[in-house]
Amino acid sequence: MEIYDYRQELIDLLENTGSDPHSLHQTLRSLTAVVNILNHYNGHSAKPNYDHDEKPHHHRYQTHQRNEHPLSPAARRTLHSLLTGPSDQTEKPTPTKAAPVKIPTATKPEAPQEISATERLAADNRYLVHRKLSGAEINHHYYPETILHQLHFPVEDGDIVELDPHQLVRRLPSIRRVTSDHLDDYKPTRIKVIAYAELRPVPGSDVLQIANTMKGDSILDQAPANTIVVDPFKYPGRNLKAGMVIDFAYFDHGNGLKDASAGSIRWIHEKQDYDTTRQPVKPKVVKKVINTKHDYEKKLDYDLKQRTVLVITGVRDKVQGLKPVIAKHHGVFHGLDASAEEKVSSSKIKREIRDADFVIVCIDAIHHRISQLANHHAKRYEKPLAIANVTSNTVVERAVARALNGDPAYAVSSEKLN
Template identity: 25%
Template sequence: MTIDYRKDIIDLMQATGSDPQSLKQSMIALKIISKIYNQAVLGNPPENKNEVVKIAEKADQAVKNEPEIKTENKLENKTEIETKKENDENTVEKIKPKKTKEELEKEKAKKEEAAKALSPTVLKNKNKYATITPIPKPVVKKIIPVAKPKEKQYEIRRKLLGAEAVDENGHSVQYFNEHLTRIEKLENGDTVTLLDHLNDSGNRPIIKVEHHAKSFAPDEEIIEFGPAVVHRDSFGLYIKQDSNGKKLSQVNPEKAILYLDMNTVSHFNLHENDLISIVWRVSDPSFIRVRWRYAEAEVTIPEKKEKPDKNKETEKHKTKGRHKSLLHQLEKKEKQSSEKQNEDYASRIDFDLDKKRVTVVVGDKSLTSNLAKVIEAHNGVARIIEMKQASNVLRACKESNYVILIQSYIKHSISQILINSPHKSYSIAMATTAGQLAVEKALYRARYKLNVTDNDQIQYPFLVNN
């Protein structure tokens, strides 16, 4: 048996008031309806219809026994239901109780008081922004001032190449290469102001440079020689004087001529007639470094003006005659030099080699055949060897007491091996040319273990007659 109780439940809910007694009675009625429904669904209906009728009558009786206050509520609810049924389905409205005049006046007074507290602009835009999301309050961000980068002063110390900034404890803070050193004109003793942070290249930016150069310490004094002109011979690139004609031997006691190694030539891209600057410390004049290669715009060398030849002959027969006379003079000089080679050499410097063995190392023996007479004039045993490879040079000079190098006729690598060998048992000196007097001076320096190269500070004991 299926019971349709939906209409009864709707009527029951609409007749239920908000007081506790009405709610309690409606709960009892719902329990009765649920019991009837459960019995019907579970297939255990009442044994006869009289029981169902009795349960329904009990529910009706409970509803009828509701107090009078609730009866008024039921009548009002019934009125609302009847009104809804009469109206159109899409325009169903609930009947609300009307407010009294006193309540309306109170609400109006409250609105007027609230309106007085608002500004005219807010009142004007009240309806405009009524349905719009309220404008958020502006957020005032605190601006934190950026701290200024810290600056610090350091002292400049000039190096052979470049310069470095040191702190008060003498610790190196930053190195400046030679290019930047010359741009900022940094000299020993200057004060430089640097930022405390590093830039993209990993260096501290320079803020200010104060120039007040001071002298070097005695053991750190640096001498710069240049601009020096680069020359070329069969052994490579070398320098021996600056652009003003001042010789290297006048300022450096260890070097009369400086051959440039291949690493330096490649690094500075050096060529013949280039201008460079070299440096060394006073405490170690043999250790020379190339500091700078000048651009063409940096240094201008005054060109020597050649005097015009007023007696220049333009005729062909006069030119031929002069060439013949020159050839005759050259032949005469060659005969005189060959005759002089056979004569004994007259020594000019007073010293004795005491029968010691002297080895002269050259690149071509045919150009130095008269050097043996210089050694014999000073009571020495001469031995001239031709050496073009550096591999056997130490073995060839092993049993010599003195070794003389002819700079113009020997490779730079050979001379460096002989000079810098830690196991050498000989005394060595270098003559710039193959002239007899230059070799005689080199023999004197080797005999008394003086400088390898000649300089103006050496006092030779020249013989009065010569």
């Protein structure tokens, strides 16, 4: 009797079985059918007797027995097809009286795990902010402090920010906004910032120190003995020198100056950002408005008291119509034409903002870079800034009111814009 050598096909079947439940079930079903076929023919066949002069071959061998019952061609084809790969057939051979071979039962698939709060946020491109002493980690990416300083809003530890995967900044998804959501089980790390502290030399040493701030609102300003040593060798590439003004951040664990001494430099300010020799602004003579074509009726009640309002817009034909808005509230109007983005440099925006008392940015017709620069320089000079979605009298008037009252830069969504 010639017995079909099915070992290689059996090996191929097991090697090609995937780890997914469907593939495992198909392989289990094929093996069950194979065992049933072998049990069936084993019941009709006698044990093989080898001749003394014959030896079995490596792959196939011949046997002789008294009652030969070879596999039929149909059975052999069925056995071969079952061993060469998983099969979708559902019919099983009829079991015989031969002893059955036990087949391990397949385990049931585990129930799906509950979706976490972080995964639900990620479905809407929202992620938790892990703020560092310098920069932040968002969605397993590190955002340097330079990117965070260019935003129109602060980003703190524990905030939920919305990312824009289609707009990249330094190969990172841009931060679109900070949402009002927070995770209930997340406890933000308390980080304090010593802002606008001047580096001073330590006599007889190569290190520097900070002892007070320009705002006078830090732990260093509480006592003359409170100082923090800054080692320039810990910040390679920064080229730290005496006279520089820095922001120094530290984790506040309730240990006062001990925690502050273990902090790190977050930001180095430019010299023009903290110019203390600035001369007082000379009062400007308000010219009487002669053109009545753009006459404007005052709708909100506030007094600018002759302070200067800088309006940055890219709609040139509406600039003249904005002057009566500021004049009705006893303010001095100053407009910056940003319609040609290539002609508006960072130094020009910086100079205009330095000489203004309030900054209004109309974002409907200007480049994104200009609005970022305006926000950046307004922060440095501590100038109130408000955003107008469109260049119109009503929207600009309300933006000036927000800047005057210290309200958020953007208008609330429920506010009607005429």
